[in-house]
Amino acid sequence: MKQILLVTDGCSNVGVSPVVAAAQAHAVGITVNVVGVVDQGDIAEFGTAEIEEIARAGGGLSRLTQTRQLSQTVQMLTRKTVVQTIQHAVQRELKHVLGASTIEELPPEKRGEVVRVIDDLSETSRLRVALLIDASASMKPKLHAVEEAIRDLALSLQSRQGGSEIAVFHFPGSAYGEDCKLDLDWTDNISGVHSLFPRLQMRGTTPTGPAILHVIDFYQKGDYGNRKNDETDGMMSDYVV
Amino acid sequence: MTTSFEWTLPRGTIIRGKWKQGSYRVDRLLGEGANGKVFLVERERERMLYALKIGSDTVDLQSEVNVLQSIARQKQKRSGGGSRTGAFLVDVDDFRGSDGKEHPFYVMRYIKGLTLGDYLVRNGKEWFPVVGFNLLGKLAELHEAGWTFGDLKVENVLVGDYGRPELVDYGGATAFGKGVRQFTEIYDRGYWNAGTRTADASYDLFSFAVLCLQLHESRRLAQLSAGLLPQTRTPDELAKLAATSAALKPFSGWLRKALYGEFANAREAAAAWQQWMHRAGTVPASAPAPRWMKGLFAVSAAVLATTIYWLLRSAP
Known part of the structure; x- marks a missing residue:
């Protein structure tokens, strides 16, 4: 199962529409979830609408949350999406086997077994979550909370029975014209990672759409991290403790 | 975790099941779990009280029902069938x-009681050791059936007469070896960097230790949790x-052993607790000296020391 989890606090303003990008992700089997971080009600109405639309196009869920609730929200969305993805797959089978198209159509006595299968698969299936972090200027005070949420998510995923990996990106990248930067390649354990966002230079633009496309690319070339190791300059070397 | 379940059911509402037509009259809201709300209801005709979630x-809800059913089945098997726990779950619709x-x-047996915090406020903290012991017994029973309770906290323990506790809200109950399904940060072993979120006996015992801190030192616990950085939260701080x-x-x-996961299982933890409980019961607790008295003593000791020092120095 593949997920992108976008954490942002505002509107995209450069490049391809993030809604189109999310639809592309969905088309190749990647679910896109979006968490909007709002602290002083500082998200514009337009931003809220965009967040919802990105998630809808990406086949995922969206939530607005305050910084202090970020960890819980991130985990809740990840878990719910896993269950939903499995549920959709199981429901397709339901039609063949039981003639019902949703679980709700089944009488309660028959639901138990189906839900047991969903729970089991949710716990044991392999899961990859690419975290895509908006690092535009306004997010700066929230990055600590973001990092904590990522570590907390990693801990929960580690406790699953199925293999789970995360990767972390931020956007825009530090170099001029760079839409997105890999901070952490696929890993199942980040406890040894010192700092996820060392010395970030915040810039004003928010290229959400291009960044999503970048992550889709990353998913599709499974060996991205190894091949481009040299080009990721100082960022990667910081992870070696 | 939040639900999108915002509405409430006013007193007197009739809830009729779509499949089995069981009919229940709402009395009042009992509480709220992560997956829904729990109401006190009366089954029509029968005039018995139940809890309806x-x-x-x-x-999500069926998954909870599955957990309750399999716990009931396992308990029944262990007790040789025909046990009262079988009637825990009454209806699903x-x-x-x-x-x-x-x-x-779903409809389950109504457990009459106060939440653990309220119980101790009303009946006195002297009930704490025995309630704690009984609660460890409940956890041991659950663990022996292969389940971790998961979301153990003050709000999820109801205490009936004579300090008999019951666990409520099985939304976090998880089979051993799987990732704990629901937890509350401050009670969570992972949050305190004391281990994984994989369900096992010591996960619950860790939460139990935090629950003790929450009951006796809630303000200092809240301050501690707020004052530490994620990487400096450790079981050492709690100990x-x-x-x-x-x-x-x-x-x-x-508490130290529970926080560091040093008990092999809940039975062992209960036995250790019992030893402590008896000691605490037999040795009459001498009233500790009030803080002002200790302070006064320290001051007078200091004055005495200074006086002696002066006497010695001024002596020819």
């Missing part, structure tokens, strides 16, 4: 709400808090 997500949507619900608490000092050793 109603949610918005069929899969759907209800069409006033919003036109169908909501899944330190326990060791410096007047109320918890007698069994800070027990």
Whole structure:
């Protein structure tokens, strides 16, 4: 199962529409979830609408949350999406086997077994979550909370029975014209990672759409991290403790 | 975790099941779990009280029902069948709400009691050792059936007469070896960097230790949690808090073992607790000296020392 989890606090303003990008992700089997971080009600109405639309196009869920609730929200969305993805797959089978198209159509006595299968698969299936972090200027005070949420998510995923990996990106990248930067390649354990966002230079633009496309690319070339190791300059070397 | 289940059911509402037509009259809201709300209801005709949990997500709620059923089955098997725990779950059905949507619900035995915090406020802290012991017994029973309770906290323990506790809200109950399904940060082993979130016996025992801190030192626990950075949250900090608490000092050793996952299982933890409980019961607790008296003593000792020092120095 593949997920992108976008954490942002505002509107995209450069490049391809993030809604189109999310639809592309969905088309190749990647679910896109979006968490909007709002602290002083500082998200514009337009931003809220965009967040919802990105998630809808990406086949995922969206939530607005305050910084202090970020960890819980991130985990809740990840878990719910896993269950939903499995549920959709199981429901397709339901039609063949039981003639019902949703679980709700089944009488309660028959639901138990189906839900047991969903729970089991949710716990044991392999899961990859690419975290895509908006690092535009306004997010700066929230990055600590973001990092904590990522570590907390990693801990929960580690406790699953199925293999789970995360990767972390931020956007825009530090170099001029760079839409997105890999901070952490696929890993199942980040406890040894010192700092996820060392010395970030915040810039004003928010290229959400291009960044999503970048992550889709990353998913599709499974060996991205190894091949481009040299080009990721100082960022990667910081992870070696 | 939040639900999108925002509406409430006013007193007198009749909840009729879509499949089995069981009919229940709402009395009042009892509480709220992560997956839905729990109401006190009366079954029509029978005039018996039950607790009814109603949610918005069929899969989430059914998953809870599965847990309850399999715990009941396992307990029944162990006790050789025909045990009263079999009647824990009474009915599972759907209800069409006033919003036109169908909501899944299940009905279970109504447990009369106060939440653990309220019970100790009302009946006195002297009940704490025995309630704690009984609670460890409940956890041991659950663990022996292969389950971790998961979301153990003050709100999820109801205490009936004579300190008999019951666990409520099985939304976090998880089979050993799987990732704990629901937890509350401050009670969570992972949050305190004390281990994984994989379900095992010591996960619950860790939460139990935090629950003791929460009951006796809630303010200092909240301050501790707010004051530490994610990477500096450790079981050491909790153990330190326990060791410096007047109320918890007698069994800070027990808490330490629970915080560091050193008990093999809940039975062992209960046995250790029992030893402490008896000691605490037989040795009449001498009233500790009030703080002002200790302060006064320190001051007078200092004055005495200074006087002697002066006497010695001024002596020819």
